[in-house]
Amino acid sequence: MKEEFNERLNTLVARKKSNSVYLINTARYQDFIKEVKEIKSKPYKDFEDYKMLASYDVLDVNGRERMIQPRNEVNPSIKFYVPLEELFGVLHTIHLLFKHANIDVMEAELKTKFCNVSKEVIKIYLTCCKTCQEKKSNT
Numbered sequence: 271m272k273e274e275f276n277e278r279l280n281t282l283v284a285r286k287k288s289n290s291v292y293l294i295n296t297a298r299y300q301d302f303i304k305e306v307k308e309i310k311s312k313p314y315k316d317f318e319d320y321k322m323l324a325s326y327d328v329l330d331v332n333g334r335e336r337m338i339q340p341r342n343e344v345n346p347s348i349k350f351y352v353p354l355e356e357l358f359g360v361l362h363t364i365h366l367l368f369k370h371a372n373i374d375v376m377e378a379e380l381k382t383k384f385c386n387v388s389k390e391v392i393k394i395y396l397t398c399c400k401t402c403q404e405k406k407s408n409t
């Protein structure tokens with residue numbers, strides 16, 4: 271199932287060809303973290319730097335640096351960016367935790383913890399779940 275998902279995900283990434291942070295691999299994810307940290311340590315920041323810091327922040331989680339959405343009064347909770355390679359694990363956990371959750375439940379649940387898991391990606395995941403596909407064809 272994981273292979274099938276990643277294959278479809280790669281097709282989506284290839285089709286998009288965008289610089290969108292919604293679909294970034296681990297290598298670019300690490301680059302982003304490096305860049306954000308560099309900007310943060312700069313004594314003088316320019317407009318581009320502030321733009322970067324408005325969207326990305328780095329948080330140390332048990333010795334592992336993770337990219338998060340900057341927190342503020344409106345959004346005080348931590349929301350993580352997920353690299354492509356980890357998407358399957360994240361989706362799979364939520365899907366099974368909520369007993370083969372549908373797209374709406376998954377989206378609502380994922381939104382509370384992650385900031386770059388799109389509905390499109392959830393849809394791809396669901397088409398890869400045999401149990402859900404069978405349920406669908408039976409009703």
Ligand SMILES: [Zn+2]
Pocket residue numbers: 365370371399400401402403
């Ligand atoms: Zn399922």
